[in-house]
Amino acid sequence: MSTPCIICVAITGSVPRKENNPAVPVTIAEQIESTHAAFEAGASIAHCHVRNDDQTPTSDPEKFGRLLEGLNTHCPGMVVQLSTGGRSGAGKDRGGMLSLRPDMASLSVGSNNFPTRVYENSPDLVDWLASEMCTYEVKPEIEAFDLSHIHQAVKMNREGRIAGTLYVQFVMGVKNAMPVDKDVFDYYVKTMQRLAPEAQWCAAGVGPGQIVVNEWSIAAGGHTRT
Amino acid sequence: MSTPCIICVAITGSVPRKENNPAVPVTIAEQIESTHAAFEAGASIAHCHVRNDDQTPTSDPEKFGRLLEGLNTHCPGMVVQLSTGGRSGAGKDRGGMLSLRPDMASLSVGSNNFPTRVYENSPDLVDWLASEMCTYEVKPEIEAFDLSHIHQAVKMNREGRIAGTLYVQFVMGVKNAMPVDKDVFDYYVKTMQRLAPEAQWCAAGVGPGQIVVNEWSIAAGGHTRT
Numbered sequence: 532m533s534t535p536c537i538i539c540v541a542i543t544g545s546v547p548r549k550e551n552n553p554a555v556p557v558t559i560a561e562q563i564e565s566t567h568a569a570f571e572a573g574a575s576i577a578h579c580h581v582r583n584d585d586q587t588p589t590s591d592p593e594k595f596g597r598l599l600e601g602l603n604t605h606c607p608g609m610v611v612q613l614s615t616g617g618r619s620g621a622g623k624d625r626g627g628m629l630s631l632r633p634d635m636a637s638l639s640v641g642s643n644n645f646p647t648r649v650y651e652n653s654p655d656l657v658d659w660l661a662s663e664m665c666t667y668e669v670k671p672e673i674e675a676f677d678l679s680h681i682h683q684a685v686k687m688n689r690e691g692r693i694a695g696t697l698y699v700q701f702v703m704g705v706k707n708a709m710p711v712d713k714d715v716f717d718y719y720v721k722t723m724q725r726l727a728p729e730a731q732w733c734a735a736g737v738g739p740g741q742i743v744v745n746e747w748s749i750a751a752g753g754h755t756r757t
Numbered sequence: 758m759s760t761p762c763i764i765c766v767a768i769t770g771s772v773p774r775k776e777n778n779p780a781v782p783v784t785i786a787e788q789i790e791s792t793h794a795a796f797e798a799g800a801s802i803a804h805c806h807v808r809n810d811d812q813t814p815t816s817d818p819e820k821f822g823r824l825l826e827g828l829n830t831h832c833p834g835m836v837v838q839l840s841t842g843g844r845s846g847a848g849k850d851r852g853g854m855l856s857l858r859p860d861m862a863s864l865s866v867g868s869n870n871f872p873t874r875v876y877e878n879s880p881d882l883v884d885w886l887a888s889e890m891c892t893y894e895v896k897p898e899i900e901a902f903d904l905s906h907i908h909q910a911v912k913m914n915r916e917g918r919i920a921g922t923l924y925v926q927f928v929m930g931v932k933n934a935m936p937v938d939k940d941v942f943d944y945y946v947k948t949m950q951r952l953a954p955e956a957q958w959c960a961a962g963v964g965p966g967q968i969v970v971n972e973w974s975i976a977a978g979g980h981t982r983t
């Protein structure tokens with residue numbers, strides 16, 4: 532018996548605009564339509580960002596609420612994961628949508644560098660986001676941009692600050708963070724098996740690394756994000 | 758033939774005060790005396806922080822200059838490494854002492870969490886500190902608080918942004934960063950051998966992890982910091 536592979540579709544992200552790719556869904560209506568197509572094609576999780584009218588990213592709970600409602604209606608049974616990422620807001624604004632009780636939300640548990648800046652996830656903010664997810668029973672997807680983030684997630688899980696079975700995503704290929712590297716990927720998998728054998732994990736490669744990391748992940752028995 | 762083990766003595770650090778431990782050398786005179794004793798006991802590198810009169814950490818180049826001069830006089834042949842760490846200043850203040858042309862300086866090439874805050878080393882600041890070290894021919898000791906920092910150092914070295922043979926220190930046991938973990942330690946060593954076989958590495962454990970990490974490091978053929 533093999534474990535089914537969960538495909539998570541990241542429909543919009545926080546960076547690309549219509550001028551980069553006209554197919555990027557930006558309005559709520561476009562996002563619902565695009566997710567519906569991915570759902571019918573086999574995706575089980577929708578990883579969601581929302582945008583302002585000028586396409587800039589936002590953490591606006593009202594926008595997230597409309598998207599969540601639309602996805603629940605059009606894609607019954609699909610798991611909806613809202614982003615609490617730092618490109619869409621700062622501080623507690625990043626978690627304002629958690630009270631909507633989405634199925635899942637992304638959670639960074641450490642800090643690292645991004646292409647042009649520090650991706651700041653202070654210990655206080657991490658603790659607050661994690662506790663909000665406990666309060667509203669939102670399942671976190673841990674975004675591991677580096678090895679210590681896996682250790683930190685396991686620690687928080689053991690201490691009860693993250694509830695339930697861990698779900699960790701390895702993120703590779705972000706400039707100035709962890710590159711796309713097969714040896715590191717294998718060590719991430721080994722680390723999960725060592726520290727949290729009951730956990731589930733998935734992996735995402737950025738840009739040209741996307742397909743490569745998808746293939747590694749599926750071959751190693753993990754889940755994956757498009 | 759075996760490789761000699763380099764012992765680096767961190768004489769003061771940026772955190773402990775006289776009230777924590779009366780033996781912590783705080784004034785320049787105390788620092789020179791303490792380093793001299795360590796030098797005679799076999800230490801080859803002095804890792805140096807300087808303090809204000811109220812014991813708070815500073816990056817003041819004048820203070821670093823007096824310490825450097827004293828160490829060169831009292832400990833001839835000892836390698837002096839000045840800290841550019843973020844507890845002693847912010848932004849470019851952290852590198853104001855590099856024009857003194859110490860033998861070495863510490864260099865963080867990524868960001869991570871510390872016990873109560875984000876240890877911020879933005880890409881711009883990292884590039885500036887590295888280029889100042891090239892300009893003044895200061896040998897960097899890379900402070901690797903996480904795995905991606907090793908990858909980033911290797912990349913910068915290959916691109917010529919860090920000159921010469923890499924010297925990397927693994928730092929373990931800082932809360933909210935990488936814990937003291939033997940499997941990770943072994944993987945760090947393996948990563949150095951894979952990506953930069955000609956490089957030298959050392960390791961430091963914080964607090965109760967200090968002796969443990971010293972022992973691992975010496976047994977694995979690396980250098981170590983007290």
Ligand SMILES: [Zn+2]
Nearest residue numbers: 544578614616
């Ligand atoms: Zn995202």
Ligand SMILES: [Zn+2]
Nearest residue numbers: 563564567605
């Ligand atoms: Zn529909």
Ligand SMILES: [Zn+2]
Nearest residue numbers: 770804840842
């Ligand atoms: Zn130091």
Ligand SMILES: [Zn+2]
Nearest residue numbers: 790793831832
């Ligand atoms: Zn002396």
